[in-house]
Amino acid sequence: VNHLSSRVTSPCSRRSQSNVEFRTMIRTQSITSQVVEISSPSKSFMIHGLQRDEGAVEILSPDQEGAVRKAIERARSHTTIVLSPGTYIEDAPIVIAKPGIFLCSADGAELSGGSEHGACICASYRSNQPLFRIESEDVTISNLAIEVDFSTSEDERARSCILIDHSSNARIEGCSITTNAGKAIEITGKSKPTIIDSVIKDCMIGVYVHGHSAPTVTRNTISACKASCLRVAEEASGVFSENILRDGGDACIWAGGNSTAHFLKNAVGSTNGCGIMLGERAKVLLDGNDVTGSHINGIQAGDEADPLVKNNKISGSQGSGIVLYDRAKGKFMHNTIAASKLACVGIRDNAEPIFINNTVSDGEGSGFVLLGSSGGIFEGNHILRNTCAGIGMKGKTTGLFEGNSINFNRGYGVWLQDESCGTFQNNEISSNCNAGFAVSHVASPKVHGNTIRDGRHVGFLLQNNAQGEYWNNIVSNNKATNVLLVGNSKGDLHDNTITDSIGGGVLFRADTCCTFRRNRVLSNHRANIAVLDRANPCVEENIIQHGSGRGLVITGNSTGRFCHNSIRCHGLAGVYVGGHAEPIVDHNIIGESGASGVVIEDFAKGSLCDNFICDNSSAAVAVQGTSQPSVHRNVVKHDGHGGIWLGENAGGTFEDNVIEETAFAWRQASGVTAKVKTTVGGKYADVQIKHALAMMQLPAQEEIVEVKTPGCSSTTFVGSKFVQTTRCFKGTLVIPRPKSRTHAEHVADESG
Numbered sequence: 001v002n003h004l005s006s007r008v009t010s011p012c013s014r015r016s017q018s019n020v021e022f023r024t025m026i027r028t029q030s031i032t033s034q035v036v037e038i039s040s041p042s043k044s045f046m047i048h049g050l051q052r053d054e055g056a057v058e059i060l061s062p063d064q065e066g067a068v069r070k071a072i073e074r075a076r077s078h079t080t081i082v083l084s085p086g087t088y089i090e091d092a093p094i095v096i097a098k099p100g101i102f103l104c105s106a107d108g109a110e111l112s113g114g115s116e117h118g119a120c121i122c123a124s125y126r127s128n129q130p131l132f133r134i135e136s137e138d139v140t141i142s143n144l145a146i147e148v149d150f151s152t153s154e155d156e157r158a159r160s161c162i163l164i165d166h167s168s169n170a171r172i173e174g175c176s177i178t179t180n181a182g183k184a185i186e187i188t189g190k191s192k193p194t195i196i197d198s199v200i201k202d203c204m205i206g207v208y209v210h211g212h213s214a215p216t217v218t219r220n221t222i223s224a225c226k227a228s229c230l231r232v233a234e235e236a237s238g239v240f241s242e243n244i245l246r247d248g249g250d251a252c253i254w255a256g257g258n259s260t261a262h263f264l265k266n267a268v269g270s271t272n273g274c275g276i277m278l279g280e281r282a283k284v285l286l287d288g289n290d291v292t293g294s295h296i297n298g299i300q301a302g303d304e305a306d307p308l309v310k311n312n313k314i315s316g317s318q319g320s321g322i323v324l325y326d327r328a329k330g331k332f333m334h335n336t337i338a339a340s341k342l343a344c345v346g347i348r349d350n351a352e353p354i355f356i357n358n359t360v361s362d363g364e365g366s367g368f369v370l371l372g373s374s375g376g377i378f379e380g381n382h383i384l385r386n387t388c389a390g391i392g393m394k395g396k397t398t399g400l401f402e403g404n405s406i407n408f409n410r411g412y413g414v415w416l417q418d419e420s421c422g423t424f425q426n427n428e429i430s431s432n433c434n435a436g437f438a439v440s441h442v443a444s445p446k447v448h449g450n451t452i453r454d455g456r457h458v459g460f461l462l463q464n465n466a467q468g469e470y471w472n473n474i475v476s477n478n479k480a481t482n483v484l485l486v487g488n489s490k491g492d493l494h495d496n497t498i499t500d501s502i503g504g505g506v507l508f509r510a511d512t513c514c515t516f517r518r519n520r521v522l523s524n525h526r527a528n529i530a531v532l533d534r535a536n537p538c539v540e541e542n543i544i545q546h547g548s549g550r551g552l553v554i555t556g557n558s559t560g561r562f563c564h565n566s567i568r569c570h571g572l573a574g575v576y577v578g579g580h581a582e583p584i585v586d587h588n589i590i591g592e593s594g595a596s597g598v599v600i601e602d603f604a605k606g607s608l609c610d611n612f613i614c615d616n617s618s619a620a621v622a623v624q625g626t627s628q629p630s631v632h633r634n635v636v637k638h639d640g641h642g643g644i645w646l647g648e649n650a651g652g653t654f655e656d657n658v659i660e661e662t663a664f665a666w667r668q669a670s671g672v673t674a675k676v677k678t679t680v681g682g683k684y685a686d687v688q689i690k691h692a693l694a695m696m697q698l699p700a701q702e703e704i705v706e707v708k709t710p711g712c713s714s715t716t717f718v719g720s721k722f723v724q725t726t727r728c729f730k731g732t733l734v735i736p737r738p739k740s741r742t743h744a745e746h747v748a749d750e751s752g
Helices: 067-074 682-696 743-751
Strands: 005-008 026-029 032-035 044-047 050-053 057-060 080-083 086-090 094-096 102-105 119-123 132-134 140-142 145-147 160-164 171-173 176-178 183-187 194-196 199-209 216-218 221-232 239-241 244-248 251-255 262-264 274-278 285-287 299-301 308-310 313-315 322-324 331-333 336-338 345-347 354-356 359-361 368-370 377-379 382-384 389-393 400-402 405-407 412-416 423-425 428-430 437-440 446-448 451-453 458-463 469-471 474-476 481-485 492-494 497-499 506-508 515-517 520-522 527-531 538-540 543-545 550-554 561-563 566-568 575-577 584-586 589-591 598-600 607-609 612-614 621-623 630-632 635-637 644-646 653-655 666-668 704-707 715-718 721-724
Touching: 057 067, 067 080, 067 086, 067 094, 176 183, 244 251, 382 389, 389 405, 405 412, 412 428, 451 458, 458 474, 474 481, 481 497, 520 527, 527 543, 543 550, 550 566
Parallel strands: 057 080, 080 102, 086 119, 094 132, 102 140, 119 145, 132 160, 140 171, 145 176, 160 183, 171 194, 176 199, 183 199, 194 216, 199 221, 216 239, 221 244, 221 251, 239 262, 251 274, 262 285, 274 299, 285 308, 299 322, 308 331, 313 336, 322 345, 331 354, 336 359, 345 368, 354 377, 359 382, 368 389, 377 400, 382 405, 389 412, 400 423, 405 428, 412 437, 423 446, 428 451, 437 458, 446 469, 451 474, 458 481, 469 492, 474 497, 481 506, 492 515, 497 520, 506 527, 515 538, 520 543, 527 550, 538 561, 543 566, 550 575, 561 584, 566 589, 575 598, 584 607, 589 612, 598 621, 607 630, 612 635, 621 644, 630 653, 644 666
Antiparallel strands: 005 057, 026 032, 044 050, 704 715, 715 721
């Protein structure tokens, strides 16, 4: 056959050895085609790896304009049209409305970026009509190069190279499509086509899917798109998998409308915009995609988008790995977000996503940043090695953070500012360079059940009017100090365990007026608790013990109330009051210190009343300098180590104190101006001493301390627990004493 077009009634066929083999062989002779062997018809045959049903075969050569369009117009259903190598110029749109049309190249198109193709179809007209309009079923376009220049079109965005409409299940396979502008492939209606193993480049949009269509788009390479490589809108769905996407102007993948498409295992490379952009009310699935290379944001979702995003890898973002804004939601699971220039995950406006079991690391900003009025749920995430903070919150943000590990960040572990709040529970916050948990500027979180440890700076930092509630946390081994409260902070800290800091346990500074109650402050160096500057805290019902320095230090111009605490087993004084401090220290147990129980010096004033002071290595109370405290109704049990000692120029008042000791009960230096009443007579003193002596004999396993004072409710200490009772016994102080241990024994325990 050696003319423009040859119609043969027998298709090419390759059958099993048990059947007669039919073959059609096509060889290139200049620009025409020759059928070397044509045999009789068969029921089916294979071409380009696809099974073809019975139908005619037409072989074209590119000798005149419109050859492909004319061949399709005259073809019957289920016709195979084979294009010989060459360039086919089409002067009008090609409409495929007959089922079963199979359009392919004889030798296949070169898809590796070369300049030569087996068969190439080009358009010469300038209207906004697509080059191919496919409206019927079982249509295949295979192994063709299609090149259309839409840059001169009246509306380059409106024009499509291939439009698949109605309910078509067309198949585009192994093609190379270049349009320069417009849309390479547009899919609409209720069509369900397959786009596979093709190369699409140099267009406005690579594949545009809308209507109610649901295509399968897989193993394609789509690049150099001025808007997006894949765009899914309206009610469209479908599966988009294993594609290579890069160089999208706005985004490599854009999904909006009410789309429910699935994007699976795509490789999203460098692009001028975002890797993946979601908007409107999209509820798409992103699973197993790899978003790498240079891009602004890896995944960006706005409006009311609500995607399911899991098992994706997002790295190298010039902005953020994931950005959520407006009212976006979504569930993000098992993703890896790393090495972003800004925050790895940025959430703002009113977005409220759910993040579960993600790894967020190595960002040059923070791991998570929440701004505006955003919130969400963040559970089981690994947040590490970020430059600024693991989690940063600002504005009126909220959120629930539970079970996250926030480690090795080069800034803060968690940093809350402005009016942010939220709940943080059962998180592991460790080995961060700045504060493990920092709160400032009237932020007011609820923080409980967390472990904050091994930081290079501070564990808890509350500053600049910080508020909030902090309970049942373990704060341990932070180098600067475990808890630092400054700048008029007003937090409520209770039932925490604060241990083993070389910089000290708790430090109150500036004008802080926090409430600190029922905490265990143990084994910190320097001071277990220090109150400086103008701090005015309420420190009550705490266990403060086993420190290598002092138990409680109150100095500067500080005030505050310190009551119902157990202050025991310190290397130096149990309580130190200095500077111009004026605290109220009452109803405490102060014992087993390596120096004096209480030291008051400098210009300090304040009140020391109704305390039980026992078994300290030096004086129970040592008053020095020109201090003028009020020391009333204390009970001292010291076994000969000294009672109340007044140094030179000491002032103040000392009344109704009971010292169960005959030698060195009182010692007064010269120049003392204090008013001292050294004895308490009558039945009141006898009862106090009787109860104190009796309680000393309780077995060592009894760890119950009950303090009952005139006119006050009683406080019961049971191990680390405290139970407040309401029944009062006037004039009694009942103290079941734990096992007495030497300071050397405590030091040995700490070191071993």
